[in-house]
Amino acid sequence: xxxxxxxxxxxxxxxxxxxxxxxxxxxxxxxxxxxxxxxxxxxxxxxxxxxxxxxxxxxxxxxxxxxxxxxxxxxxxxxxxxxxxxxxxxxxxxxxxxxxxxxxxxxxxxxxxxxxxxxxxxxxxxxxxxxxxxxxxxxxxxxxxxxxxxxxxxxxxxxxxxxxxxxxxxxxxxxxxxxxxxxxxxxxxxxxxxxxxxxxxxxxxxxxxxxxxxxxxxxxxxxxxxxxxxxxxxxxxxxxx
Amino acid sequence: xxxxxxxxxxxxxxxxxxxxxxxxxxxxxxxxxxxxxxxxxxxxxxxxxxxxxxxxxxxxxxxxxxxxxxxxxxxxxxxxxxxxxxxxxxxxxxxxxxxxxxxxxxxxxxxxxxxxxxxxxxxxxxxxxxxxxxxxxxxxxxxxxxxxxxxxxxxxxxxxxxxxxxxxxxxxxxxxxxxxxxxxxxxxxxxxxxxxxxxxxxxxxxxxxxxxxxxxxxxxxxxxxxxxxxxxxxxxxxxxxxxxxxxxxxxxxxxxxxxxxxxxxxxxxxxxxxxxxxxxxxxxxxxxxxxxxxxxxxxxxxxxxxxxxxxxxxxxxxxxxxxxxxxxxxx
Numbered sequence: 001x002x003x004x005x006x007x008x009x010x011x012x013x014x015x016x017x018x019x020x021x022x023x024x025x026x027x028x029x030x031x032x033x034x035x036x037x038x039x040x041x042x043x044x045x046x047x048x049x050x051x052x053x054x055x056x057x058x059x060x061x062x063x064x065x066x067x068x069x070x071x072x073x074x075x076x077x078x079x080x081x082x083x084x085x086x087x088x089x090x091x092x093x094x095x096x097x098x099x100x101x102x103x104x105x106x107x108x109x110x111x112x113x114x115x116x117x118x119x120x121x122x123x124x125x126x127x128x129x130x131x132x133x134x135x136x137x138x139x140x141x142x143x144x145x146x147x148x149x150x151x152x153x154x155x156x157x158x159x160x161x162x163x164x165x166x167x168x169x170x171x172x173x174x175x176x177x178x179x180x181x182x183x184x185x186x187x188x189x190x191x192x193x194x195x196x197x198x199x200x201x202x203x204x205x206x207x208x209x210x211x212x213x214x215x216x217x218x219x220x221x222x223x224x225x226x227x228x229x230x231x232x233x234x235x236x237x238x239x240x241x
Numbered sequence: 242x243x244x245x246x247x248x249x250x251x252x253x254x255x256x257x258x259x260x261x262x263x264x265x266x267x268x269x270x271x272x273x274x275x276x277x278x279x280x281x282x283x284x285x286x287x288x289x290x291x292x293x294x295x296x297x298x299x300x301x302x303x304x305x306x307x308x309x310x311x312x313x314x315x316x317x318x319x320x321x322x323x324x325x326x327x328x329x330x331x332x333x334x335x336x337x338x339x340x341x342x343x344x345x346x347x348x349x350x351x352x353x354x355x356x357x358x359x360x361x362x363x364x365x366x367x368x369x370x371x372x373x374x375x376x377x378x379x380x381x382x383x384x385x386x387x388x389x390x391x392x393x394x395x396x397x398x399x400x401x402x403x404x405x406x407x408x409x410x411x412x413x414x415x416x417x418x419x420x421x422x423x424x425x426x427x428x429x430x431x432x433x434x435x436x437x438x439x440x441x442x443x444x445x446x447x448x449x450x451x452x453x454x455x456x457x458x459x460x461x462x463x464x465x466x467x468x469x470x471x472x473x474x475x476x477x478x479x480x481x482x483x484x485x486x487x488x489x490x491x492x493x494x495x496x497x498x499x500x501x502x503x504x505x506x507x508x509x510x511x512x513x514x515x516x517x518x519x520x521x522x523x524x525x526x527x528x529x530x531x532x533x534x535x536x537x538x539x540x541x542x543x544x545x546x547x548x549x550x551x552x553x554x555x556x557x558x559x560x561x562x563x564x565x566x567x568x569x570x571x572x
Contacts, residue, residue: 004334070330074392076296077324078347079316 059148333378
């Protein structure tokens with residue numbers, strides 16, 4: 001249903017327009033005030049801006065929409081398991097989310113084409129930060145999309161699902177960062193508390209990935225939470241049938 | 242050899258918190274039968290159908306579909322059932338053929354048979370030429386119902402369950418759906434739920450009446466007539482003093498009662514007469530009524546009570562029984 005719905009393509013257009021604008025703003029900013037940070041790294045550091053609206057738009061309809069129009073009932077009468085339903089909803093939204101991010105590679109490619117002298121420096125398409133950032137987006141995307149699917153499974157209202165997703169994403173992304181700031185300001189914390197706060201800091205994960213540091217802890221954090229949320233979503237649709 | 246019933250339901254109960262939606266429901270449906278599930282809104286029809294199709298679990302009791310227990314093997318049961326839910330929910334953005342192909346894949350129709358299965362379902366429901374490539378959101382209510390029925394037919398299920406298939410349709414569309422159900426007779430076991438009585442009466446071999454979560458009657462229309470409205474009924478047109486008809490018959494030892502009196506012309510009325518006596522009373526009534534001076538008998542015809550009257554009698558009886566079984570609150 002995701003790929004036949006106009007909502008999906010509206011979300012995609014909005015995403016690409018916004019990201020295009022942000023990329024242009026970053027490049028323009030770098031022209032005025034030269035920076036040591038690569039444009040690619042700066043570009044992916046604002047990943048949270050599109051995540052806040054694209055993830056709710058892609059996922060709010062997945063289960064809540066089907067439940068509100070009643071097609072979830074017809075889906076449940078087929079010999080398809082509940083797990084398969086949740087996994088396919090998740091896979092559809094996740095792949096589309098990743099496709100949108102892959103399309104953003106077009107921005108540096110277009111810039112390179114239009115301004116070959118800038119591209120000569122190799123700053124626009126440096127491979128290492130690009131791969132690291134995409135690896136971060138792919139793993140964090142698992143968590144973000146599973147939050148959306150779970151929020152959509154608990155309600156029949158798409159609006160409520162969207163609001164729940166937005167709020168949870170806000171808490172997970174910004175809350176983790178704020179906890180880090182508090183920990184820094186609050187003086188000495190025990191080592192396990194620092195480790196726990198760092199474990200939840202998504203921006204720290206992005207920094208590590210874009211610098212080429214591939215740590216297994218963020219992988220574990222994102223994948224385990226994803227499995228947990230998808231498991232809960234399966235139980236919810238089983239119970240709310 | 243004893244044939245396995247298509248559906249067997251034993252003491253099926255479903256509670257939503259304190260509310261009992263269905264209570265100890267029992268019935269059996271034989272293979273190839275077309276059965277009507279009749280009841281007022283909120284009687285428990287949809288709950289029973291949802292349990293049978295494996296969407297919802299029962300609080301207690303058992304249901305078997307094609308000999309397979311729904312609670313133990315809902316996955317296998319879903320392969321045997323084609324279900325069209327109430328209000329027939331469909332995705333508005335898809336084309337008819339796309340939707341039916343998608344549903345075929347979900348119903349595990351093998352890839353090489355998929356096109357043929359979709360084509361057959363569309364042809365049975367008369368969608369192939371008219372609405373094949375149309376977007377579902379643009380279809381009329383009648384065509385939407387056809388798409389819902391075509392979906393239920395996909396995968397050639399043994400049992401087809403349709404919850405209110407004719408709701409909101411105009412008479413032409415209802416006739417179309419009725420013909421469609423007739424085409425399914427014998428090939429599939431069909432269960433139709435409805436609160437539109439003439440529909441059930443015309444389409445179904447047998448009727449199950451459910452009220453307040455309990456089965457209050459089950460059988461063919463004839464059996465139900467005999468059980469709930471055993472008296473003879475006649476429709477007669479008289480000219481003159483129509484009030485004298487019942488009195489005249491009572492004086493001759495016939496226990497008669499006028500249920501309805503409709504004036505049809507000046508000094509002429511159509512009467513709906515109920516006679517408690519058994520046997521073939523027509524000639525006797527003609528003889529008695531035609532010899533009266535107070536009125537002139539123009540016509541007399543036996544009248545079969547329709548399902549609506551049976552339904553009202555059955556549900557009334559169940560309400561009375563419910564009231565009687567409730568404990569009296571002492572002052």
